Amino acid sequence: MNFLEPTALAFAATLPIVVLFYLLKRKRVVKLVSSTLLWQKFLAETQASAPFQRLRHNWLLILQLLLLTLVILALGRPYFASKQKGGRMLVAILDASASMQARDETPSRFEKAKKDVGALIDNLQASDQMVLLLAGAHTEVKQSPTANKSALRRALAGCAVTSASGRMAEALRLAQPLVKDRAEAEIHLFSDGATTDLSELENEGLRLVYHRAGTRAMNVGIVTLDVRPHPEDPTRRAVFASFLNATTNAIDTEVELRFNGQLIETRPLTIGPRETLPQVFSTQQTEDGIFTLLVMADDDLPADNIASIGSALPQPTKVLLVTRGNRFLEKALAAAPNTEVTVAKELADTALGFDFVVLDGVMPVVWPEVNTMAVQVARTNWFEAAGKNLEAPAIVDVKATHPLLRFTTLENVQIAESMAVKTPPWALAVVEASEAPLILAGELEKRRVVWLAFDPLQSTWPLRISFPIFVANAVEWLSPATVSAARHQARPGQPLRLSFEQDVTEARITPPGQKERVLPVAAGARELVFGDTLREGLYHLQAGTNQVTYCVNLLDPLESDTTPRGEIRMGKFARVEAASTRPANLELWRWLSGVGLAILLFEWWYYHRRTA
Amino acid sequence: MRRLEQLQLLAQRRARSAARGERRSRSRGQSVEFADYRNYVAGDDLRYLDWNLYGRLDRLFLKLYEEERELPVRIFLDASESMTFGEPSKFDYARQVAAAVGYVALCGFDRVSVTVFPEENVDAPTAGALRQVRGRKSALPFFQNLGRITAKGTVALNESLRRGALEARQPGLAIVLSDFLDPAGYEAGLNALAGRGFQINLIHVLADEELNPATYGDLRLVDSESGGFQEVTFGRYRLAAYQKTVANFCQRLREYLATRGGNYFMANTAMPLEDLLLKQLRQAEVWR
Numbered sequence: 001m002n003f004l005e006p007t008a009l010a011f012a013a014t015l016p017i018v019v020l021f022y023l024l025k026r027k028r029v030v031k032l033v034s035s036t037l038l039w040q041k042f043l044a045e046t047q048a049s050a051p052f053q054r055l056r057h058n059w060l061l062i063l064q065l066l067l068l069t070l071v072i073l074a075l076g077r078p079y080f081a082s083k084q085k086g087g088r089m090l091v092a093i094l095d096a097s098a099s100m101q102a103r104d105e106t107p108s109r110f111e112k113a114k115k116d117v118g119a120l121i122d123n124l125q126a127s128d129q130m131v132l133l134l135a136g137a138h139t140e141v142k143q144s145p146t147a148n149k150s151a152l153r154r155a156l157a158g159c160a161v162t163s164a165s166g167r168m169a170e171a172l173r174l175a176q177p178l179v180k181d182r183a184e185a186e187i188h189l190f191s192d193g194a195t196t197d198l199s200e201l202e203n204e205g206l207r208l209v210y211h212r213a214g215t216r217a218m219n220v221g222i223v224t225l226d227v228r229p230h231p232e233d234p235t236r237r238a239v240f241a242s243f244l245n246a247t248t249n250a251i252d253t254e255v256e257l258r259f260n261g262q263l264i265e266t267r268p269l270t271i272g273p274r275e276t277l278p279q280v281f282s283t284q285q286t287e288d289g290i291f292t293l294l295v296m297a298d299d300d301l302p303a304d305n306i307a308s309i310g311s312a313l314p315q316p317t318k319v320l321l322v323t324r325g326n327r328f329l330e331k332a333l334a335a336a337p338n339t340e341v342t343v344a345k346e347l348a349d350t351a352l353g354f355d356f357v358v359l360d361g362v363m364p365v366v367w368p369e370v371n372t373m374a375v376q377v378a379r380t381n382w383f384e385a386a387g388k389n390l391e392a393p394a395i396v397d398v399k400a401t402h403p404l405l406r407f408t409t410l411e412n413v414q415i416a417e418s419m420a421v422k423t424p425p426w427a428l429a430v431v432e433a434s435e436a437p438l439i440l441a442g443e444l445e446k447r448r449v450v451w452l453a454f455d456p457l458q459s460t461w462p463l464r465i466s467f468p469i470f471v472a473n474a475v476e477w478l479s480p481a482t483v484s485a486a487r488h489q490a491r492p493g494q495p496l497r498l499s500f501e502q503d504v505t506e507a508r509i510t511p512p513g514q515k516e517r518v519l520p521v522a523a524g525a526r527e528l529v530f531g532d533t534l535r536e537g538l539y540h541l542q543a544g545t546n547q548v549t550y551c552v553n554l555l556d557p558l559e560s561d562t563t564p565r566g567e568i569r570m571g572k573f574a575r576v577e578a579a580s581t582r583p584a585n586l587e588l589w590r591w592l593s594g595v596g597l598a599i600l601l602f603e604w605w606y607y608h609r610r611t612a
Numbered sequence: 613m614r615r616l617e618q619l620q621l622l623a624q625r626r627a628r629s630a631a632r633g634e635r636r637s638r639s640r641g642q643s644v645e646f647a648d649y650r651n652y653v654a655g656d657d658l659r660y661l662d663w664n665l666y667g668r669l670d671r672l673f674l675k676l677y678e679e680e681r682e683l684p685v686r687i688f689l690d691a692s693e694s695m696t697f698g699e700p701s702k703f704d705y706a707r708q709v710a711a712a713v714g715y716v717a718l719c720g721f722d723r724v725s726v727t728v729f730p731e732e733n734v735d736a737p738t739a740g741a742l743r744q745v746r747g748r749k750s751a752l753p754f755f756q757n758l759g760r761i762t763a764k765g766t767v768a769l770n771e772s773l774r775r776g777a778l779e780a781r782q783p784g785l786a787i788v789l790s791d792f793l794d795p796a797g798y799e800a801g802l803n804a805l806a807g808r809g810f811q812i813n814l815i816h817v818l819a820d821e822e823l824n825p826a827t828y829g830d831l832r833l834v835d836s837e838s839g840g841f842q843e844v845t846f847g848r849y850r851l852a853a854y855q856k857t858v859a860n861f862c863q864r865l866r867e868y869l870a871t872r873g874g875n876y877f878m879a880n881t882a883m884p885l886e887d888l889l890l891k892q893l894r895q896a897e898v899w900r
Contacts, residue, residue, distance in 0.1 A: 027830065028829075028830040028831055028832040028843055029827075029829055029830065029831050029832065030831075030832045030834060030841075031827055031831050031832070031833055031834070032833075032834050032836055033697070033822075033833045033834065033835065033836065034693075034694035034695075034696075034697035034698075034702075034791065034793060034819065034822060034836050034837075035694045035791075035793035035795075035835055035836065035837060036833050036834075036835040036838075036840060036841070036842040037793045037794075037795055037835075038793070038822065038854075038857060038858055038861065039833055039842045039844055040842060041857050041861065042844075042853070042854050042857040043842065043844055
């Protein structure tokens with residue numbers, strides 16, 4: 001026999017107390033009376049001067065001890081290991097995304113969801129098992145399958161909310177195999193429904209119960225933030241931002257722009273109901289620094305009321321164009337703002353003096369060790385063996401949101417011939433034909449690479465307006481300043497990376513609102529990765545002489561929109577509606593045995609009061 | 613006092629006293645109460661011949677009259693320590709009753725004797741003075757002597773009553789004033805009185821705190837006479853049970869007395885004295 005609640009056996013300490021009650025005699029008030037004759041006639045009990053009396057054989061005592069023993073045993077929940085039908089398997093997924101910080105529930109959505117999970121744990125039957133998953137930036141298995149309620153409660157107490165975007169699909173994918181092919185299995189999702197990527201997840205007959213947290217949408221937040229040279233005045237900087245109003249009323253608020261903590265501008269905003277309002281702030285910048293935007297609104301979710309972005313002073317981009325003659329490309333590069341173009345016929349060194357190299361159909365003798373844009377040339381380790389060239393490939397897919405394709409349209413572009421490669425793991429196909437990618441962009445060995453599978457001169461593209469825009473985008477994307485700015489930006493949950501040339505033994509990091517932490521660095525390491533970025537704000541990282549400030553911002557319209565979703569869409573057709581209450585067997589035995597214990601003690605007290 | 617003067621003690625039995633008084637007796641003697649006739653024999657007092665009868669029957673008959681004797685009234689007064697309790701104390705109450713009964717008896721030309729127990733509580737001259745009191749003029753000294761008695765010590769009720777019964781030359785009316793809280797009981801003493809031919813009037817004096825105790829909680833009760841103690845947990849919820857015990861005790865005493873032709877009176881010291889004297893005793897025809 002074992003016990004599910006062995007701690008309840010501590011109540012056995014009450015057994016000697018019952019015996020003690022029987023041993024104990026009460027202190028009495030002395031009173032002189034005329035005669036004790038009448039009292040003697042009246043009374044049955046006798047006298048003793050010591051505080052204790054001899055323990056006499058008393059059936060009542062034995063019964064009470066027996067009853068108390070049984071109650072304590074019951075509280076210990078004894079069980080025999082035997083074979084019986086398996087219990088239920090419950091997978092509780094607790095959403096720890098940023099929107100769960102919303103304070104419309106008391107004290108927050110996350111705490112409310114935790115309370116609900118606690119209630120689910122309380123209602124577990126003895127044969128039930130439960131898994132606890134915390135879905136933050138990544139899904140954490142807080143507790144593997146167990147029937148041990150104490151372990152589950154401990155795991156639940158260790159759950160904390162993050163400022164990361166919701167990644168429910170990952171958690172659901174993890175939960176699927178646990179509940180698959182089990183008759184009595186359920187996934188309980190404790191969330192406000194703010195999650196993106198469930199469209200790929202087909203609801204394959206999952207028993208999903210959605211416990212909704214949240215009552216209202218009362219939030220204004222920053223959803224995009226970018227800083228660029230001002231399009232009309234290159235000496236100024238333009239801070240682009242957009243603000244989302246998740247409420248169903250128009251909201252008047254104020255926005256503050258600060259640079260390195262100095263207030264630059266305060267702007268009143270009126271955002272219409274459920275609208276996103278873009279804003280551009282123009283300002284002079286005299287040194288490298290950090291722009292911070294603050295929304296002065298007292299709303300449910302403070303995490304998205306602040307966003308920061310690093311901005312370095314614009315430096316001229318040095319471009320080496322290796323070509324046998326391409327006026328279109330040359331002109332397009334020269335037209336890009338703040339660029340110094342050098343043209344060469346071939347490349348024989350690593351081109352370390354340039355910011356990036358454009359290889360226009362020329363195979364270099366030595367591959368450059370800087371960012372590269374390659375046109376119809378490929379290094380051998382970039383792709384698997386290439387197939388036969390494609391004739392007149394048609395553009396079928398364009399990733400219009402990629403920075404390379406900003407403000408471009410490739411609708412009227414015809415291509416005569418292109419190379420046929422498979423998209424490698426390091427790159428993203430930003431423009432694709434039906435059989436092969438046409439433009440790839442990615443990062444390889446810490447260098448950014450843009451690869452064109454076709455020669456623009458063998459297409460109609462140089463005649464379109466989209467070509468110089470694409471080249472300008474490419475210049476910006478490949479420019480090391482942009483790369484480092486992007487590296488210094490992160491979403492909550494994403495790791496921060498810092499490269500360094502010299503040997504360092506330790507790095508110091510100061511997360512927002514916390515003390516400085518010292519991280520040991522292995523000898524010979526050239527990169528430091530810091531993963532504990534679950535809170536938004538500025539992370540100051542120092543390793544050797546390198547000192548970098550990372551801006552971790554929420555910037556997620558889905559999380560800023562704190563409207564509690566009544567249903568969650570899964571795959572293309574399936575929906576799961578919020579079920580706030582459902583039938584459950586609430587165990588009452590604890591209360592009953594507690595009352596039994598109280599009655600027993602009262603009975604003892606009352607009995608003694610009458611028979612003393 | 614004036615109302616008491618009008619009262620007269622009643623005895624169910626004829627007085628047996630040797631002294632003359634105002635009570636009817638079995639003896640024939642000189643009074644105005646006609647009793648019987650008897651034949652004249654030589655030497656009889658000619659003043660008692662019924663001449664009318666002689667005229668009708670021509671025979672001499674002598675008229676006989678009842679002899680009027682006094683009624684011996686013996687008061688047994690409990691002066692033990694337990695009698696000092698109550699407000700007013702049971703002893704004061706009993707003493708007042710004794711004084712009233714004694715005064716009524718003295719007004720009726722009866723002989724009053726008071727037996728105080730324990731005997732140590734009264735000095736010898738007072739005890740002697742209380743042993744024989746007669747005549748209305750003795751009332752004031754009688755009261756003063758009663759006032760000299762103090763209550764203390766342990767009671768031996770049976771012994772005292774038995775001795776009182778033996779000491780009495782003639783039986784008469786016995787008034788017993790006590791709380792009867794003697795662990796040895798009361799049966800032997802009352803038996804002795806009844807056996808000697810006393811008509812017993814028993815006045816059971818109890819204090820209100822003995823009838824309705826108002827001290828609750830875990831108590832250690834100390835006996836005022838024996839010094840013994842009794843531990844008890846008492847509360848309002850047990851009051852009724854206690855009162856029932858007291859009622860049973862009184863009822864047993866009453867029944868015991870009834871089988872011996874006595875009268876039982878319950879006196880709560882909180883009760884006005886007049887209620888006892890002018891209502892209860894009168895209703896029970898102890899006096900009229």
